[in-house]
Each structure stands twice: as C-alpha cells, then as structure tokens.
Amino acid sequence: RFGSKHSRTPFYTRRRFDQPTHVFVNPVPVSILVNFMISGRLASSSSSPDSDGPMSLGSFGARPESYRICGVEMGSHPIASSHFKDQLRRIASSADLCFVTDRSNRALGLGCAVTEGQIRKVYVGTAYEEHADAAVLVCRLCLTFSAFGHNCTDAEQIIQDICSNMKLPSVVVTFELRRCLFSIAGLPPHILNLSRGIHADKLAAVTKLATFLSSAQVLPSTSVCSTLIDQILEEPDPYGKWFQIFAFQGLCMCAAICAFGGSYMDILAAGLCAPIVTITLRVSSYLKTLRRLEGVLIPTTLGLVLPVVWRYMMPTEPCHVVSWYLSCLLVFLPGSQLVYGAYEGGSILTGGGRLIGAIVRCMFLVLGLSLGWQVFGHDAATPYIGKEGAIASVPPREACGGGPIPWMMVFGVYNIPMLFFCLVGLNCRIRAMLGPFGVAYLSLLAFIALGQGKELPPTMVNIITVFLAGCLGAVYEYITGTPKQVALIPVVLILAPGAGAVLDALGGLHRSVYDMGPNTHMWDGLILESASYAFGLYLAQAVWRPLMKKRSRNWAGKPRSQSTPNLPDANEFTHRI
Numbered sequence: 038r039f040g041s042k043h044s045r046t047p048f049y050t051r052r053r054f055d056q057p058t059h060v061f062v063n064p065v066p067v068s069i070l071v072n073f074m075i076s077g078r079l080a081s082s083s084s085s086p087d088s089d090g091p092m093s094l095g096s097f098g099a100r101p102e103s104y105r106i107c108g109v110e111m112g113s114h115p116i117a118s119s120h121f122k123d124q125l126r127r128i129a130s131s132a133d134l135c136f137v138t139d140r141s142n143r144a145l146g147l148g149c150a151v152t153e154g155q156i157r158k159v160y161v162g163t164a165y166e167e168h169a170d171a172a173v174l175v176c177r178l179c180l181t182f183s184a185f186g187h188n189c190t191d192a193e194q195i196i197q198d199i200c201s202n203m204k205l206p207s208v209v210v211t212f213e214l215r216r217c218l219f220s221i222a223g224l225p226p227h228i229l230n231l232s233r234g235i236h237a238d239k240l241a242a243v244t245k246l247a248t249f250l251s252s253a254q255v256l257p258s259t260s261v262c263s264t265l266i267d268q269i270l271e272e273p274d275p276y277g278k279w280f281q282i283f284a285f286q287g288l289c290m291c292a293a294i295c296a297f298g299g300s301y302m303d304i305l306a307a308g309l310c311a312p313i314v315t316i317t318l319r320v321s322s323y324l325k326t327l328r329r330l331e332g333v334l335i336p337t338t339l340g341l342v343l344p345v346v347w348r349y350m351m352p353t354e355p356c357h358v359v360s361w362y363l364s365c366l367l368v369f370l371p372g373s374q375l376v377y378g379a380y381e382g383g384s385i386l387t388g389g390g391r392l393i394g395a396i397v398r399c400m401f402l403v404l405g406l407s408l409g410w411q412v413f414g415h416d417a418a419t420p421y422i423g424k425e426g427a428i429a430s431v432p433p434r435e436a437c438g439g440g441p442i443p444w445m446m447v448f449g450v451y452n453i454p455m456l457f458f459c460l461v462g463l464n465c466r467i468r469a470m471l472g473p474f475g476v477a478y479l480s481l482l483a484f485i486a487l488g489q490g491k492e493l494p495p496t497m498v499n500i501i502t503v504f505l506a507g508c509l510g511a512v513y514e515y516i517t518g519t520p521k522q523v524a525l526i527p528v529v530l531i532l533a534p535g536a537g538a539v540l541d542a543l544g545g546l547h548r549s550v551y552d553m554g555p556n557t558h559m560w561d562g563l564i565l566e567s568a569s570y571a572f573g574l575y576l577a578q579a580v581w582r583p584l585m586k587k588r589s590r591n592w593a594g595k596p597r598s599q600s601t602p603n604l605p606d607a608n609e610f611t612h613r614i
Contacts, residue, residue: 340409507577
C-alpha cells in the first residue's frame, strides 16, 4: 500500500506536542520518498518558517525532530545534497504530496464549525494549558453522542465521568436541544452546535470508547483517541443507498399491520404511498434549500398521493386511510423525542424543549398533510359521509377499531421483518442485530400480552413494557458494551407514541370545519403517554446503574503492557474499542 492513491495510508508520523502529522502520498519516485523519510529534517538556509508557498520547508529545519516510520523510531539525519532538496521542493509544490502540519484549523465536525485551535486558545496562558488537548477530545465526544443518538441525560453523566477520570478541574457540561456548553475551571465555556441523528453502529463504537475513558486506570493519549474518533466518523455506512430505500419501503408496509392494526389491503396501500416519501427525501438531500423544508415537504407530498390511491386505486372505508398515512410517516413521528423529553425532565430547557418540539412537529405533519390533500382530495369523503365541502375535504382521523389479523400472528410473525427493517434503518450491522432484535421482540410480546389481558390500565402497560425493555437492554449492554438505546428505539418506534398526538391535532382540524367527533386533549394525552414510557425507562436505569458502573471498570481494567505506564499499547486499545 506504499504510495497508493486509493488507500491514503499515512506512511510516517512526525510526533510533536503529541499531535500526529500525516503525509498522504500519490505515486512519486520511491527513492525520493525513502530519502525524505530517512533525512529527518530539512536544513535550508533560504527558507524560513514563515516562507510562502504550498509547503514551508524551512519549518522542518527549525529544530531536530524524531520520526516514526512503520512503527520504528528514526533519528535525525542530514540532507545528502542540494539536488535532493530541489527535487523535494518540486514534488512539494505539486499536488502529489500533501502535509497536514497540525489540527488547529480543523473543525470539530458533525455540524459544528468551531475549530480545535479555537478550543485550545481558551487555555493559552492559563494554569490549565495542559488540559487543552483533553478539552478538545471531550468536545468531540459531546458532538458524536448527539449526532449518533445518545440521550442528553446519560451523555452528560458519561462526560462527567470521563472528565473526573482525566482529572479535569471543575467541569460543567450541559446538553441543550441544539447546543452543548462545556467549561473547565470557570474558564469561558465552549458553545458547540449539535446535530441530531441516529446511527447505531457508530453510537456503539463511540460509547465503548467513552466507557473506556471513564473507567480506565491508565488512559491513552488524546492523539490516539482523536485518531480513533476520526476512524469512526470516516467509517462508511453498513448499508448502501438502495438497500436503505428497500428497508424504508418494507418498514412502511409492515407498520400498517404491526403498529397500526391494519389489514393486508392496507399493506399494499402503504406500499403505493411510501415511494413518494422516499423520492422527497432523496431530492431534499441534494438541495440545501429543500433540506430545510423537509419536515413540511414530506407530509405535503404524501397528502398529494393519498387521495389518488384512495379514490382511484383502492376505494375503501375512511378509517383505513389513517393507517396508510401513519405508516408512511412512522419514522417522522416524534416517538423518541417524546420519551427522551420526559426522561430528561430534570433539565427544563432540554426536556421541555423536546416536548414542545414534539408538539410543533405533530402540528406541522397535520398541516402539511392537509395542505397536500386539497389538490386531489377535495370532497374525497363525500361518498362515505354524504356531505360536501370543507367537512369532506380533510384527511380522515378515526382509525378502524381492531385489525382483522390475529394479534399472535402480528406480534409473533410479522414483527420479525418489521424489526429487521427498523434495525437496518438505524444502521445496525447484521452481525450485531441479534441482541437488539431479541430485546425488542420480547418487549413487544409482553406489551400485547398485557394489553390483551384487559386487567391493567394502558398507562401501566406502557410502564411495565418499557421497564422490561430497559432491563433487557441493560443486560445486552452489560454483555456487549453496546448502549441500550440501540435496542430501545425499535420498541418506541413500533409503539408509536406520537401517532395519537397527530390524530388529536387532526381532530382539532376536523372541529374547525364543524365535524364534531370525540373531543380529545392533545397535550394531556401526549404528556401522560410519554411520561409513562420515561418512568419505566428511569426505573430500569436506576436498577442497573450500579452494575453498569462496575462492568465499565472491569472492562477497562489495566492494559497487559506495563512498559509505558502513561500510555497503553495503541494496538491493544484500538482492538478493545
């Protein structure tokens, strides 16, 4: 792989201030590269550290530096001839040789434009300058937790444990809805803009790294940890674009019966409506302007297609249409947002912001769906309700009571493909699916068994189901180290706590056109349902927290290599993560 333009493999690393400098090489004369690696430094009388050009060669001659070639420490060697320096300058002036001399101007990434140099600048000239690199590492961990789907409450606790293990003084870390504040020893806080998302594969890797840093007795260097985070971020998604599209299509079709109690006809109808959502997602991902309107465009385009399918392809009772649009909007319902909002109730800004955001999202979904419905859905309900005008020109809101498919068939058989498509959408690798699949499958079986018994109120059923899912997820995390959120999200997605809020908001739209159906209170039902899920999750977390801390300490342990007490063997560390 030496000099391969495809591998982009760093062939040597210059260590200075514990920050690696990588050289990426396209095919160039091997003799020149080998001479350059052996030389160690460039003594140039005509160059200075501030010289102009694509590469300042004089900066390498400022003082002797040690080089590591293929893991072997090399000493400093003089340049053989001026002819070699001319050849090296000619290569450096081209695009074949690219130096990254430091990471100061490199942004933290994941939607945050703050650079590493701006983080370190806060500590220059203070008594805490030695903690600058650790602060950069902690900031990057905060961004990755948010971008890959960790909840704010647990993320704050993990970051506090890491900072305590690193001996960082007086740490303050606060996760808000769209930003994170991190400060050390009363210095000006770092304000990081967060991006929200879910990526099970990368969340598992980052959580294992954070668990190690929070419990290890001998910590690796910050440069090793930063390099490992870079590798996690650059790792490609486990599934390609077309397989993700196929999984989304299958998820929408299975949701018609698994989540919303529809019939086999509803599976076909959801399959006809789902492609317009996929097309809207793909188009908006390429256009920045449309990406900002994604939350409105998706329900609007779905509202364009639904009346066409209902009127001309599959005419049926209006109650079936409810399962069609809820199935296509399943991944956009604020399910996890509601549960995490109640779970993070200790933080007024974060928890309250999530709940308010869930309400606004439900209203946007209803308004967008109704807006698109007006194009082809005017008087679409007239044959079924016998009225015309506005009252017949809004999407139906009352679902059919009870599905025709037996619940044992739905939760015992059809949940299998449903969970598979859900885990694929969360970017969970097939080899890692068995644990999350088992947790979700058993939890949903318990949910339907308790619900069919008619002995417990629905709120108590929710608490017991999520408590069981949280305990099973904690067992899975205890065994594998993968965070339990990977197993809990499919459960929350299928239980769909946001669907009721959407129907309640749609009920308000019906009442505005004098369609006096059942009068529901969206806010009360939404808060009670989300709080029941959060309460069960909190109980499971409280029971398993001491055991998880003990497991983290045992897993981190002491490295086998004790030759360098301040730096564990990098290969062993990377293998553990």
